[in-house]
Amino acid sequence: MSEPRPRVALLVTCLVDLFRPSVGFAAVRLLEDAGCDVEVPAQSCCGQPAYNSGERHLAMKVARTMLDALEPYDYVVAPSGSCTGMVTRHYPALFEGTRDEERARALARRTFELTRFLVEIRGVTTTGSRFDGMVTWHDSCSCLREAGTREAPRTLLRTVEGTVLKEAGDREVCCGFGGTFAVKYPAISTAMAEDKAARLEETGADTVLSADLGCLLNIAGVLRRQGSPMKVRHVAEVLADDTAGPAIGEPDP
Amino acid sequence: MTLHRLRSERFRDSADEALSDAELQANLAKLRGNFLARRARARDSLPEFDALVDEAVGIKNHVLDHLDTYLVAFEEAVEASGGTVHWARDDAEARRVVLQICRDAGASTVTKGKTMVSEEIGLNDWLDEAGIEAVETDLGEYIVQLAGETPSHIIAPAIHKNRRQISALFNHHHKNLPDREADDLDGLLADARQMLRGRFLAADVGITGANFLIAETGQTVIVTNEGNGDLTQLLSGVHVVLAGIEKIVPTLEDASTLLRLLARSATGQDMTSYTTFSAGPRRHDDHDGPDSFHVVLVDNGRTGLLGGPNRDLLRCIRCGCCLNACPVYAKVGGHAYGSPYSGPVGAALTPSLAGLASTSHLPNASSLCGRCEEVCPMRIPLPGILRRLRNEEAERGASPPVMRTGLQLWSVIAARPWIYRVLTSLTTRLLAAMGRRRGHLPRLPLTRAWTRTRDLASPAGATFQSRWKAGERP
Numbered sequence: 115m116s117e118p119r120p121r122v123a124l125l126v127t128c129l130v131d132l133f134r135p136s137v138g139f140a141a142v143r144l145l146e147d148a149g150c151d152v153e154v155p156a157q158s159c160c161g162q163p164a165y166n167s168g169e170r171h172l173a174m175k176v177a178r179t180m181l182d183a184l185e186p187y188d189y190v191v192a193p194s195g196s197c198t199g200m201v202t203r204h205y206p207a208l209f210e211g212t213r214d215e216e217r218a219r220a221l222a223r224r225t226f227e228l229t230r231f232l233v234e235i236r237g238v239t240t241t242g243s244r245f246d247g248m249v250t251w252h253d254s255c256s257c258l259r260e261a262g263t264r265e266a267p268r269t270l271l272r273t274v275e276g277t278v279l280k281e282a283g284d285r286e287v288c289c290g291f292g293g294t295f296a297v298k299y300p301a302i303s304t305a306m307a308e309d310k311a312a313r314l315e316e317t318g319a320d321t322v323l324s325a326d327l328g329c330l331l332n333i334a335g336v337l338r339r340q341g342s343p344m345k346v347r348h349v350a351e352v353l354a355d356d357t358a359g360p361a362i363g364e365p366d367p
Numbered sequence: 368m369t370l371h372r373l374r375s376e377r378f379r380d381s382a383d384e385a386l387s388d389a390e391l392q393a394n395l396a397k398l399r400g401n402f403l404a405r406r407a408r409a410r411d412s413l414p415e416f417d418a419l420v421d422e423a424v425g426i427k428n429h430v431l432d433h434l435d436t437y438l439v440a441f442e443e444a445v446e447a448s449g450g451t452v453h454w455a456r457d458d459a460e461a462r463r464v465v466l467q468i469c470r471d472a473g474a475s476t477v478t479k480g481k482t483m484v485s486e487e488i489g490l491n492d493w494l495d496e497a498g499i500e501a502v503e504t505d506l507g508e509y510i511v512q513l514a515g516e517t518p519s520h521i522i523a524p525a526i527h528k529n530r531r532q533i534s535a536l537f538n539h540h541h542k543n544l545p546d547r548e549a550d551d552l553d554g555l556l557a558d559a560r561q562m563l564r565g566r567f568l569a570a571d572v573g574i575t576g577a578n579f580l581i582a583e584t585g586q587t588v589i590v591t592n593e594g595n596g597d598l599t600q601l602l603s604g605v606h607v608v609l610a611g612i613e614k615i616v617p618t619l620e621d622a623s624t625l626l627r628l629l630a631r632s633a634t635g636q637d638m639t640s641y642t643t644f645s646a647g648p649r650r651h652d653d654h655d656g657p658d659s660f661h662v663v664l665v666d667n668g669r670t671g672l673l674g675g676p677n678r679d680l681l682r683c684i685r686c687g688c689c690l691n692a693c694p695v696y697a698k699v700g701g702h703a704y705g706s707p708y709s710g711p712v713g714a715a716l717t718p719s720l721a722g723l724a725s726t727s728h729l730p731n732a733s734s735l736c737g738r739c740e741e742v743c744p745m746r747i748p749l750p751g752i753l754r755r756l757r758n759e760e761a762e763r764g765a766s767p768p769v770m771r772t773g774l775q776l777w778s779v780i781a782a783r784p785w786i787y788r789v790l791t792s793l794t795t796r797l798l799a800a801m802g803r804r805r806g807h808l809p810r811l812p813l814t815r816a817w818t819r820t821r822d823l824a825s826p827a828g829a830t831f832q833s834r835w836k837a838g839e840r841p
Contacts, residue, residue: 126831126832128781128791130831131791131830131832132791132794132795132826132830133795133824133826133827134824134826134827135828135830135831135834136827137831138831138835139831139834139839139840139841140841142840142841143841146841154831154832154835156784156785156788156832157784157832158780158781158782158783158784158787158788159777159781159787161781163774164774164777164778166735166754166757167757167761167766167770167774168754168755168756168757168758168759168760168762168766169758169761169771169774169775170758170761172774172775172778173778175782176778176781178782179781179782179783179784183784255734255735255736255737255738256737258737259736259738259740259741260737284400286738287694287736287738288694288736288738290694290734291734292733292734292735292736293734293735294770294774295731295732295733295734296734296816296817297816297817298731298732298767298770298816299379299382299731299732300816300817300819300821301382301383301386301820302382302386302695302698302699302732303734304820305386306694306695306698306734307821309698331823331824332821334822334824335807335821335823335824336820336821338807338821338822338824339820339821354841356841359827363806363807363822363824363825364806365803365804365805365806366803366806
């Protein structure tokens with residue numbers, strides 16, 4: 115007898131929702147292929163911009179909405195290390211000492227970044243997709259240090275037909291996005307992004323992939339402004355075979 | 368309590384200047400990864416590194432729980448060995464104490480080993496005004512002193528300068544040296560050594576910092592790679608140790624535990640070339656040592672941290688590891704922070720000691736990437752502290768109004784998913800129509816902070832949620 119299919123809530127993330135819906139659809143497909151029943155409860159933002167800006171009360175208001183929306187599911191999966199980290203690391207801290215503390219802890223235990231969920235929870239070894247070219251991987255800080263995602267995307271990418279993964283230097287160094295930091299200190303943020311872009315380009319890869327759209331918008335922002343030929347995509351698009359559309363920051367064909 | 372020459376208010380301008388200084392950028396780029404790679408090797412070759420970290424954190428937490436007891440025990444032990452302990456509540460008291468010791472010794476010149484507390488209290492300027500010449504003897508400190516600057520890195524004060532700049536500086540200041548050496552690295556070293564040798568011999572007072580103060584024995588401990596600290600404290604008649612009160616450890620054994628972490632975290636060495644334990648003045652059968660031994664215990668805001676949420680900062684052993692890990696520091700350098708303490712720990716410590724009013728840029732100018740916390744041998748939760756300082760600023764209503772209003776608006780919308788959906792659905796359609804043809808948005812006034820230096824990818828059209836709600840499936 116087969117195991118029951120887990121009910122998974124997709125935490126779309128506001129950046130995917132607003133900028134790149136295709137990543138959301140790719141995530142749904144990957145989760146369904148991995149034997150999950152996927153639902154998308156009405157949601158907004160995880161509250162991280164307010165939280166990291168020191169606006170705890172605002173963050174808590176937003177986070178409580180998400181807590182209500184995401185609670186009824188077996189798992190919550192986000193195509194982002196950053197929003198995952200917000201739920202798994204920072205919701206428990208945010209709600210500490212409130213009546214919602216235990217709820218936040220329970221939600222944190224059931225919430226995962228997409229690629230890690232596929233590999234470590236669902237045991238996926240390949241998504242059977244095809245993508246021709248040399249790619250490099252950008253480790254977002256939140257994937258590395260909060261969401262526990264380091265090997266999972268690499269494991270999956272190595273099985274993508276036609277893809278060669280070339281690692282970049284300084285992989286543990288931030289790209290300079292940092293949420294509101296990117297617009298509060300744009301000069302520093304851009305300088306960091308330019309360094310990151312240089313490391314990525316040194317690999318000779320034609321596409322950079324990551325699990326976090328915030329980083330990708332920042333990196334794409336610099337690469338496009340510099341006129342670089344390097345393409346920028348979210349890893350879910352490649353894993354779900356959804357790469358027909360324009361890359362991030364590229365015009366419609 | 369104040370921090371000397373605090374210029375954190377102009378962080379944004381200083382950062383811009385640093386970013387447009389090509390030579391500084393090249394100097395900082397050389398630093399990139401260098402110390403950290405050595406640290407990683409040192410850590411990997413010591414299987415018990417993480418266990419040592421646990422132990423060290425435990426030692427420091429224990430000390431902070433019983434700081435009063437250990438400070439008094441330390442004082443008693445120092446006095447038992449013939450030394451004197453002075454207590455300084457703030458920078459002004461610390462300066463007065465040191466000046467009095469210098470005056471009592473009839474000093475006209477003092478040599479100095481590396482001490483960050485001296486930077487904190489502005490000792491050199493103060494002594495200078497009193498007609499006493501202070502000479503830095505740590506090579507990096509000596510270089511920044513010649514340049515009229517302050518250290519830009521806790522353990523590598525002149526890391527922002529390259530050989531050409533140092534050579535030019537020496538050429539200017541060492542004109543009178545009889546046999547000027549060449550401008551290569553060895554030559555510069557020989558040059559500085561020759562200059563400093565005379566200074567060591569002429570000094571009336573030697574001032575050092577302390578990496579640890581041992582309560583059990585009354586010893587003070589310094590680590591150096593140049594031996595300058597030893598010459599500073601041995602060759603003058605009077606040794607003054609300047610130290611923050613948090614430098615206390617209970618026992619010699621505890622000091623050893625922390626020493627095993629310090630150099631590994633700082634420079635990747637197992638141990639520094641010199642580790643010097645000082646215990647009181649010279650006894651009658653000692654071969655050398657100072658005639659008098661003073662320890663100035665400086666609070667300057669530290670007890671304020673002790674009972675507060677940022678207490679973990681008092682565990683800091685000033686290894687500089689978080690500076691080496693910080694991508695912001697790597698771009699703006701240490702001087703931009705406008706504080707003796709730069710990098711992540713400086714961004715957390717400066718506002719904690721001096722208040723947020725003039726330092727609020729520091730906790731905000733971070734992407735909270737978390738690399739500092741990852742490498743910190745004392746497990747100081749630096750991003751968490753920076754976030755807490757932001758929270759403190761927000762609660763005082765002191766954060767920038769535009770940002771605050773924006774976040775309030777966003778939060779009001781985001782707390783009501785249906786309003787969020789309707790509004791974002793309209794907005795993204797509009798923006799997509801504006802930008803999709805080119806792939807990125809035009810430079811709008813509202814997006815200026817992003818689009819001045821970067822393209823902003825255009826939304827693809829309707830939001831995911833509106834498409835999902837309309838029944839679209841992959």
